Amino acid sequence: MTSPPPTTARPRRVRAVGDRALLVECADLADVLALHAALTAASLPGLVDAVAAARTVLVRAADRASRDRIARALPDLPAARRHDAARGLVTIDTVYDGEDLAAVAALTGQSRDAVVAAHAGQVWRAAFGGFAPGFTYLLGAGLDVPRRASPRTVVPAGAVALAGEFSAVYPRASPGGWQLIGRTDAPLWDLERDPPALVRPGDGVRFRAVRERVAATGAPRRPAVGPAPESAGSPPPDLPYGALLVLAAGPLSLLEDLGRPGRADLGVSPSGAVDRGSARQANRLVGNDRSAAVVETVLGGLELRAHGTQVVAVSGAPAPLTVLDGDGEPRGHPPTDAPFALRDGEVLRLGTPPYGLRSYVALRGGLAVPPVLGSRSTDVLAGLGPAPLAAGTLLPVGAPPRAAVGLPEPGRVREGGLTRVTVLPGPRADWLTEGSLDRLGRREWVVTDRSNRVGLRLDGPPLVRAVETELPSEGAVAGAVQVPADGRPVLFLADHPVTGGYPVVAVVRDADLDALAQVRPGERVRLGLARQAAARHPGV
Structure with missing residues (x-):
């Protein structure tokens, strides 16, 4: 091939x-x-x-x-062509009962059985990876259908889907706008397999119609954390620098560092802390390297017990801090954005911040959990990295750095119901009508409760696309503003898919991304179009 x-x-x-x-x-x-x-x-x-x-x-x-x-x-760059020999044929058992099967039949003018026969009756060619780890774009013929007008917030793991001239299998539950025609239990991505992807570019893929799903485990494996010690005394001997025991995790607490850039070919986004500046500040305050792992927690509720005396700093959203002694009595209220000591057996409790969304907790020495693909970050879209923190999770602390503890610093997160950022016209700005591109930057958009680390979903009067044809999937970056067919923008954040099929009409300046990490659902954002770059066709 x-x-x-x-x-x-x-x-x-x-x-x-x-x-x-x-x-x-x-x-x-x-x-x-x-x-x-x-x-x-x-x-x-x-x-x-x-x-x-x-x-x-x-x-x-x-x-x-x-x-x-x-x-x-x-x-x-040289213009030599690359010819990939086929690596082999991968067979994927598929139950054809997808909820969009009837819609695909109507779009193609065929019966449901004819759609299944066309999909299962050919060998698809794996062209390239993207979107998420293990997601491979398969090129075929005869089933060219558009994406859904509005993407689903959750597509189930194992969903077999169509979009444009491509087919693919979703390796894990994730957002997506493809048409779902079936399901499989084939493990598309497995970190204990070498290589972890079941299907790689150059492979041939055949879908085999079956009546029942076969039993298989394709869920990404999470690195294990150590068992919690029986008491709040000295840490176990294999944790020489101590640890933190999670007593309560709040709405969502994750381990994050500065991410895993350079792995997009595997379908792996950079991920990492959404508010990178606050994570770096917390590390700087305790003397760590800027890339050390920290706890990213949403809207307070986190409680951590120290095993061994630790040096701690909390930055980002200014959560009220309380230190409790071994008897559960308040010992003090240290400030955010300054280092402080948390003695052996004491508990740090984070309250709900009055503004902002994400706070970052750094320990001198960093949190020494095993890295996955070079990073200790949790990627919620890809399912990579440590599992979300839960009561009973034990977080080992690493060796203390040579750098001194830092001095208190001003907080980075500002109070306000409206967040203003600057956007540059995107590569597909001409897919919007002239008036809609102007409205994108002039109006205030409301952040919906469907937002997360993958992206912000914005609500307001729909934008009007000037081009109604389907856009072939192409690479995406954090800060990309996509406009699905329903006209309501989606703004990508740290755990965004590597590729996407909706037009990117604008892109937030990299320096403004941290501010978006602190916007709560229900708050407003304004995407100001950069004056010096307001060309309709922003070519280079």
Whole structure:
């Protein structure tokens, strides 16, 4: 099996994606794979990720200067074509009872049985990965259908789906806008398998229709944490620097560091702390390296008991802090954004912050849980990293750093019901009508309660798209503002999918992303369009 023959009907076009990425439009899939191979081989300084998609390659850089250097280097990259030999044939047993099967039949003018026969009666070619770990875009023929007008907030793990000319299997529960035609229990992603992805680019895939799902376990495995000690005394001997015992986790508490960039080809987003600046500040206050793991907690309710005396700092949303002694009596109320001691057996309790959403708890020495793919971050979309914290979780503390404890610093989170950020026109700004692009930046949008670490869902009068055709899936970045067919924007955050199929009409400046991490549901945001970049066609 080889890549399709190349065509060179038009040159590659390069569009800006915010201030740290580029979208390169290619002639065809063969051109996509060739450019991706050339970028991978070139090892350009500042290149973080190159994400192949249906007709484009997304290039993500470390900063704006690196992005601009890479843009200048693109014309000089070699034009050699890559031909991938087939690695083999993967068979996936599938029950064809998806809730969109009837809709797909109507869209294609076929019966349900004919749709199943067309899907199961061909060998699909695995073209590229993306969206989520283990999610592979499979190229076939005869079943070209649009995405749903509005994406589902949760698509079940194992769902077999169609969108455009592609089919795929959702490796785990996640948001998605593809048409669901069936389900499987095949383990698409398994960190204990080498490689972890069941289907890789170049593979052939055949779906075999069955009546019942087979038993299989494809859920991502979480790193285990140690058992809780029996008392609040000295930590176990295998935890020489002590630990924290979680007594209560609040609404949601996760371990996060600065993420796992550079793995988008595996379908793995950078993830990491949503408010990176607050996480770095908490680490700085206790003398840690900026990338040490911290606890990211939402709206207070977190309680942690110290095993061994620890140095702690809390930054981000200014949660009221209370330290309780071994008898449960209040000992004091340390300030946020300053280091303080938490003695052996004492408990730190975080109350509900008066404003802001996420607080960050750093321990001197960091939290020494096992890394997954180079990071201790929990990615809620991909299911990677440590499980969410729960009562009884024991968090070992790492060796203390050489750097001194820091001085108190001003808090980073500001009070206010309206958060203003600057956006740059996205690569698909021309998919909105002129008036809708203007309204995107002029009006205030309400953050809905369907928002999370994956992204903010914004509510307001729907925007009007100027282009109603389907957009082939292409790479996405944190800060991307997508507009589904229903006209209500979705703004990607840290755990966003690697690729998406709705047009990105604007991109938040990287420097403004931290502010969005602290916006609560029901609050308002304004996406101010950067004056110097308000071109309808923001090409580079």
